[in-house]
Amino acid sequence: VIAIVAVTVEQLVFNFGPVFSVKAPGLVSFLYHVLPGYHLANLGSWISTGTGIEATLPRVGTIALSWQVSAAAAVAWIVGLAALTFVTFRRQDLN
Secondary structure (H helix, E strand, C coil): CHHHHHHHHHHHHHHCHHHHCCCCHHHHHHHHHHCHHHHHHHHHHHHHHCCCCCEEECCCEEECCCHHHHHHHHHHHHHHHHHHHHHHCCCHHHC
């Protein structure tokens, strides 16, 4: 349930970022740079078309990151979530 809520909120930020950026431009810019939705879409665009995604947000400007930045963010998310899983299920009495 937590994963479903997290993915839903992340997709709302990614899809409705231009609308939200009018009220909270700093927060939306931060979320675009931190959450994996933009980075995964950007990597997919770099792989399929050879160009990245340019997200134009009112009061923020254009967010266009290189594939290296998006790849580093995706790797950081994967390593972080794997570490969190390892720490959470490290206890032997859970199996």
